[in-house]
Amino acid sequence: MSDQDVKEPSSKPDTGAAAPAADFPAGTTDSQVVVLADHAEPAKAPRVLAIANQKGGVGKTTTAINLGTALAAVGERVLIIDLDPQGNARTGLGVDERPLSTFDVLTGQATIVAARVPTHVPRLSIVPATIDLMAFERGSGDSSGRHYRLRDCLAAMTASEEPDMATSYVLIDCPPSLNLLTVNALAAANAVLVPLQCEFFALEGLAQLLSTVEEIRVRLNPKLQIHGVVLTMYDQRTSLSDQVVDDVRRVLGEKVYTTIIPRNVRVAESPSHGKPVLLYDYRCSGSQAYIQLASEVIERERRMRAA
Ligand code: ATP
Numbered sequence: 001m002s003d004q005d006v007k008e009p010s011s012k013p014d015t016g017a018a019a020p021a022a023d024f025p026a027g028t029t030d031s032q033v034v035v036l037a038d039h040a041e042p043a044k045a046p047r048v049l050a051i052a053n054q055k056g057g058v059g060k061t062t063t064a065i066n067l068g069t070a071l072a073a074v075g076e077r078v079l080i081i082d083l084d085p086q087g088n089a090r091t092g093l094g095v096d097e098r099p100l101s102t103f104d105v106l107t108g109q110a111t112i113v114a115a116r117v118p119t120h121v122p123r124l125s126i127v128p129a130t131i132d133l134m135a136f137e138r139g140s141g142d143s144s145g146r147h148y149r150l151r152d153c154l155a156a157m158t159a160s161e162e163p164d165m166a167t168s169y170v171l172i173d174c175p176p177s178l179n180l181l182t183v184n185a186l187a188a189a190n191a192v193l194v195p196l197q198c199e200f201f202a203l204e205g206l207a208q209l210l211s212t213v214e215e216i217r218v219r220l221n222p223k224l225q226i227h228g229v230v231l232t233m234y235d236q237r238t239s240l241s242d243q244v245v246d247d248v249r250r251v252l253g254e255k256v257y258t259t260i261i262p263r264n265v266r267v268a269e270s271p272s273h274g275k276p277v278l279l280y281d282y283r284c285s286g287s288q289a290y291i292q293l294a295s296e297v298i299e300r301e302r303r304m305r306a307a
């Protein structure tokens with residue numbers, strides 16, 4: 001496959017514990033979290049979920065940060081790989097620039113274990129990205145292994161981890177493009193999680209994303225599945241949001257998670273405080289929605305593993 005095959009058109013732009021971890025902020029006694037804790041099943045190889053949509057600003061990074069936090073809250077060991085040169089996942093988690101980044105990992109200059117840094121959230125770490133990641137595509141030539149750099153780095157991480165400290169979820173925050181970075185994410189992932197903003201053109205571009213996923217499944221990663229589509233930034237004050245929800249559910253059916261992430265000012269504010277919304281305001285509607293989404297993700301994981 002050439003990178004051109006998957007390029008975007010130029011026109012578009014981690015328990016078992018019955019209660020939440022004691023080191024999580026006040027308020028985590030919520031019954032949803034207790035239910036969630038029952039679902040956690042540590043495993044040696046992490047489940048790798050690529051959070052992807054070539055459309056910009058649909059909630060990929062917000063979902064990576066807050067789904068990651070909600071999964072960590074119930075005891076999962078979560079690693080976010082920031083695969084976007086914008087580096088928003090790093091800043092949104094309040095992590096300073098570091099000497100090692102995703103670029104160093106993908107180019108073989110550092111291991112994931114060396115580049116990963118802890119966050120304020122227990123059990124949640126991140127491999128941060130910096131703007132130099134833009135050079136990855138240019139510098140990786142046309143070697144056949146270039147699509148598998150991330151997959152190979154994750155395999156090395158898994159091989160080096162102690163079983164009782166193993167990462168259980170890897171969430172990959174993809175850039176708003178179907179470029180070589182996103183191809184690396186899809187080639188490394190077990191499944192794709194697609195955030196879709198509740199807006200008039202919500203479905204626009206989705207066909208292209210789904211056909212890219214299918215192409216990568218056929219050519220690079222036969223195990224790749226669609227995990228689900230999460231509707232984001234739902235505004236209950238507008239009938240447009242309801243219309244979009246109906247349309248998307250009609251077209252995509254059960255692929256759409258039951259959970260809908262509401263448009264919520266606390267979600268929008270939290271990155272500027274360098275905190276996931278679950279630490280910024282645990283009780284707001286956005287936090288509660290991401291807890292519910294984590295519960296659904298874990299439930300789907302169970303079904304996918306059993307199938
Ligand atoms: P990009 O394609 O640029 O990487 P993205 O898909 O990662 O964008 P985000 O950065 O997560 O999208 O979100 C875009 C903007 O919308 C951000 O300012 C974010 O704070 C805001 N936002 C995301 N989700 C919500 C929400 N549920 N309520 C309010 N604001 C939100």
Ligand code: MG
Nearest residue numbers: 060061084088
């Ligand atoms: Mg982003």
